[in-house]
Amino acid sequence: MAPLFALFWVLLSGHFTTLLLVLGALSVALVCLLARRAGLTASAGASIPHALRLPRYLLWIGKEVLVSAVAVVRRVWSPRPDLRPAVAATPAAGMSELAQVTYANSITYTPGTLSLDVDEDQVHVHSLVPADLEALRAGAMLRRVHRLDQGRRAGR
Amino acid sequence: MIVLDIASVVLLAAGALFVVSGGVGLLRFPDFYTRVHAAGITDSAGAGLILLGLLLRTPSWETGVRLLVIMLFLALTGPTASYVLAFAARRDGVPIWREGDPRR
Amino acid sequence: MIVAVMAALLVTMVLALARAFVGPGRYNRILAINMFGTKTVLFVAVAGFLFGRPEFLDIGILYALVNFVAVVAVLRLTHYDDDLADDLADDLADDLADEPATDGEDRA
Structure with missing residues (x-):
């Protein structure tokens, strides 16, 4: 460190x-x-190969943020905002602590979804419309976080 | 570098639009959790675009490094603060607004 | 252009302050103040560019960190308060069963 x-x-x-x-x-x-x-000795699994895989993930999350930010901005300015908040748990099993933090923070970082609570094998998510929650459950972001964590071979 | 200038102006304008929209959403949305989403736009899209727009017009690399550090810190602390707030609110029993409920 | 961005940030800060005044409840206020803080960071950074003083960015870095620590600290304090109140209430309930635990905080 x-x-x-x-x-x-x-x-x-x-x-x-x-x-x-x-x-x-x-x-x-x-x-x-x-x-x-404070008990923060370990680097929690971050490593050089991990850091090398990061830029690609950052580009992808940047694109996601822009797309969903436009959707939320539309809701902000529409005369009668279409808000149907949904809360549900999305699976997030078999991850290292670092990957779990990355996943939960990415969920919150993307406008439209907000992580409320992180359990051992799932994340409770609040979303503005149920569609965002379904997109999360489809698992594109989860797959990318797995790949970030373990490299392409193990990430499937 | 006229291209960089134009790109910088576009990024700054888009960032400013996102920031104002987030502020309006913070006032318009009906309950605490939906307002966290509105504040989240300004933290992620707004801050990111404005800082990128500034990055394109940096006079020196030291300024660029500082802008990148600010971007990194905001990107790490923004979602974390939102999560801590939402977690605390839920533990404290703040109810979740459903469609048709009155504003609060 | 820089001036327009500063104007947008100022408008947003005023909106955040309005939400902080209106509330309701402590969580809406903390959320608004947190947003006010992050917009201040951006404002300081943009102001540095307007005045040609890149040193302002150091202040921005510092403000970003202090703002985050402040928000977490406020939340920790309110929760330690609640935990303490709960513990005390439990102790009291053990000792004198006729003293009801009161919680005077306004809930959001």
Whole structure:
């Protein structure tokens, strides 16, 4: 974790005087200490190959966000908004903790769906119209998160 | 770079439109959970497009890095804050609005 | 164009403030304040470009983090309050069965 923080400091500071580098080293040490005390030692399964698969997922989620944001904006401006909120659990079994967080956050990040609660093997989702919930259940996003987690071979 | 300028203007205009729509939705939607959706548009589409539009007109790479960091932080904290809020509200028993209910 | 984006952000911030004033209930208010905060981050970033002062972006980063921590902290506090109240109520109920547990908070 420490190299990441050090890189972050150098990127944001951009100065290489002794004083600032020492201050940076102290900050990195302090943050690592605090993170350890808070029980955040492991990197939760993030790795270099994982990071390499990330851009493709980000492009896809960006497209999804734009498409569904347009749909929600239509509802905002329509004279009588077509709102039929639905709440249901969608399956999310057999995922690492990181994948579960990615999935739940992606659901919330996409306008129109909102994750309310994350269980061991499912996510409770609130959606503006039932169609969004059905699209989620069809599993396109779930498949992509699985692929992000395990690579193409295991992701099917 | 006229192309970059035009692309930047288009992204900024679209982002501004999404942001205002989210604000209007926050006032118009009937209950707490639907309002979280409205606030979510401004967090994801609005913030992303505006920051991308600014990224296309950065004078130096240091500014670009800072814009990317802001984008990353907003993309991570926005949905997390929404989830924490919705989770707390549901645990506290805030009822879910169904079609035909009065506004609240 | 930059000025138009700033105007849009200001309008949205006013709308969020209106929702924060109207409520109803604590969750609507926290939601509105959270949105006000993220729009402030964007506003600071855009203002940096308008005035040609990219240093503003550092303030934006800081504001984004502080805003998130503040929202989570407020929620944790209200819930610790509730948990504490519940625990105390349980203890009281054990000790003196005739004291009903009261919960004066306005629910959303």
